[in-house]
Amino acid sequence: MGSAWKAVADDNRRQVLLILRDGEKTPSEIARHFSFTLPALSTHLRVLKDAGLVGERKEGQRKFYSVNREGMSDIADFLDEFWDENLRKLKQHAEAKERKKNRK
Amino acid sequence: MGSAWKAVADDNRRQVLLILRDGEKTPSEIARHFSFTLPALSTHLRVLKDAGLVGERKEGQRKFYSVNREGMSDIADFLDEFWDENLRKLKQHAEAKERKKNRK
DNA sequence: TCGATACTTAATTAATTGTTTAAATATTTA
DNA sequence: TAAATATTTAAACAATTAATTAAGTATCGA
Known part of the structure; x- marks a missing residue:
């Protein structure tokens, strides 16, 4: 990953x-929006998939790619660290609680 | 930039x-948290500054770096593009459900 | 002024990345 | 089965990046 x-x-x-x-x-379909070649796009899609940012579905000889929003959670979480000190503290508290629970 | x-x-x-x-x-101070050298950190700080993510303040021979939260707006805006979409889809789903219920 | 301290810049090197063309795989259609 | 279509993989290459050591600039304090 x-x-x-x-x-x-x-x-x-x-x-x-x-x-x-x-x-x-x-x-x-995606490649039409770009000037580079299909193999280049293919490797981009591979990177996005390895990162969990897109999903794929095969249908016959075609493959359908879609956004996987959950893959963005790492990025969103990082931004949240800077968003609001209160939110950050709440989150830390929740995580501490979670760890405590898992230790049981 | x-x-x-x-x-x-x-x-x-x-x-x-x-x-x-x-x-x-x-x-x-920052370098203490890392295993790489000070020159390496210096270039990282330069990259962060060029990106508008940190600011610097010189005081005598020392330099103080601080986070510039506004520099993160591009990233936040990008994520919002998917957040709003998500809300829209949730809404569509709820509406579809509602239609189904009314059909009974 | 001299030596120590704080930080940056320069030169070099190894690793990674994004692209291209050509070849391979898989599926559909004639 | 053969040709066409959709996509991926492979090989090669140029550009970028992150690290290191060594040298440079600026400030402080004895």
Whole structure:
């Protein structure tokens, strides 16, 4: 599993995610939005999938890719650390509680 | 100006931001948390600054770095694109359910 | 002024990344 | 079965990146 951070660091990959936002699409459909080749897109999709940011579904010879929003949770969590001190404390408290529970 | 996305793609640089979260610190203070050298940290700080993610303040021979939360707005905005969409889909789902109920 | 301290810049190197073209795999259709 | 379509994998290459050691700049204190 690759990191979501590295996956979204690339401009083209973020663009892919935005394109998929409205619904699943095949590689060739996605590739129309870009100037690079299909194999290049294929590797981008692989990176996004390894990062858990997209899912795939095969239907015959075509493959449909879709956004996996849960894959963005690491990024969202990081931002939350800076969003609000109170939120951060609440979260720490919840996590401490969780650890306590798991220790039982 | 470098991109905030590339700046935060690096594990060490994200760690630097977390270290600075509680208040400004000098390079040597920050460097204590890492195993790499001070020059390496210096270049990380430069990348973070070029991305607008940290600010610096010079005081004598020391330099104080601090988090610049506004620098994270690009990243937050991107995530919002998917958050809103999620809300929309939830709403659509609820509406579909409602229609189903009314059909009975 | 001299030496220590704090930090940055430069030169070098190894590793990673994004791209291309060509070949491979899988599925559909004639 | 053969040709066409959709996608991925492989090989090669240029560009970028993160690290190290060594040298440079600026400030402080004896």
